[in-house]
Amino acid sequence: MQHPRRSLLVLAAAAAACVSALAADTGAPKLAQKSSYKVGFAQSENNNPWRIAETKSMQEVAAKCGWQLVVTDAGGSAAKQVADVDSMIAQKVDLIVLPPREEKPLIPAVMKAKKAGIPVILVDRNVDQKVAKAGRDYVTFIGSDFVDQGRRAAEWLVKASGGKATIIELEGTTGSSPANDRKKGFDAVIAKNAGMKIVASQSGDFARDKGRQIAQSLLQAHPGATAIYAHNDEMAIGAITALEAAGKKAGKDVLVVSIDGTKDALTAITQGKMGATVQSSPFFGPVTCKTAQRYAKGESIPPWVKVEDKFYDTSNAQANMADGY
Structure with a gap:
């Protein structure tokens, strides 16, 4: 007959292992510190000035950030965007930057990347927070209010x-x-x-x-x-x-x-x-690079990296024309 104290110790160890496994599952995948990264940018569409400026911002920052950038264009289709993320997972990218076209359809793609151990940073648009959460299922959301x-x-x-x-x-x-x-x-x-x-x-x-x-x-x-x-x-x-x-x-x-x-x-x-x-603002390249670098260093990233937005009317539109895209 097994000693009661020994049984308790075994149960305690099993419970601790279970808690440890659950704790490990509560955090988004880590990003190792390296000199270069293969980064996937799964754009939702490139059919308007805003999206074109966003993609360009990512491309312009890539070399400075040490990114080998893989860019896709979902053409306005959530299903295609999910497939694009699947392709990036298959290519074993180090990081995925995703502007989800819609809140709910892109959640499976985010969760699949998490399961594959690939961190995801959401930019511009978020996913349904009731289902997937920043810090647990993906690194953070970078965007406006x-x-x-x-x-x-x-x-x-x-x-x-x-x-x-x-x-x-x-x-x-x-x-x-x-x-x-x-x-x-x-x-x-x-x-x-x-x-x-x-x-x-x-x-x-x-x-x-x-x-x-x-x-x-x-x-x-x-x-x-x-x-x-x-x-x-x-x-x-x-x-x-x-x-x-x-x-x-x-x-x-x-x-x-x-x-x-x-x-x-x-x-x-x-x-x-x-x-x-x-x-x-569509210029997410610099802030995304900086956020990824901080995350790789092990720094704590808030669930929402808020982008501050200006306001234009007749009093300042002409003077700020250079801000347009």
Whole structure:
């Protein structure tokens, strides 16, 4: 018969081993310190100025950061982006930098990379935090406060309209974190102002021509609209085209406010066609390099590396044209 004390010791050791295994599983994979790394950048699409600037930023920092960069383009498909991450895992990259097109569909890719021992840094867009968490399943999220962006756009519109506006909202890609949060921040402010009403809200998928088409349709359905809020500048520029085609003067008959800070948007502000845009910087290369270097050294990385965004209106658009892209 086994001695009771010995049995307790065996059980304690087994429990300790179990706790140790669980603890090991709670952290994102480590990144070894090396002079060079093979890094995968799984871009969601390269069909607009913002995405092109983001990809360029990653490519420009690669040599300085000691990265051999593998770049893919998902062409606007979450399924293709998942496949791109799978390919990077098969290539045994050291690190994956991922701007997830949508919050939920990219979680399996993040978890698969974790299982393969490859750390993932999310940039620009996040995944559903209720399912995958920074520090546990991936290193961190580097990006803007999308809720605050929407809030700032709404606060400008309330002031510019004198608290009275009939609003059309052009949403970004359905299911993406910027679309979800930019709507949340904007709508919350508008709801507090009795003279402000959102009469239509529909996705333009962050694309200029689709934004134009949706704006055209919604303007026909709501000819009394006095303001358009677009979740990004591309859709806002499309909406301005739709307004002009409808014989309306953007910036006068209908106020336009947006988010991103592209050169076309800054130009539209100087022309009086757009009222304001909240910057959402695409230049993630330097901050991602610095974050990866800190992580490799064993430093603690916060779950959210927040990017600070500027605000452009008629008072400063011309002076900051060089910030556009």
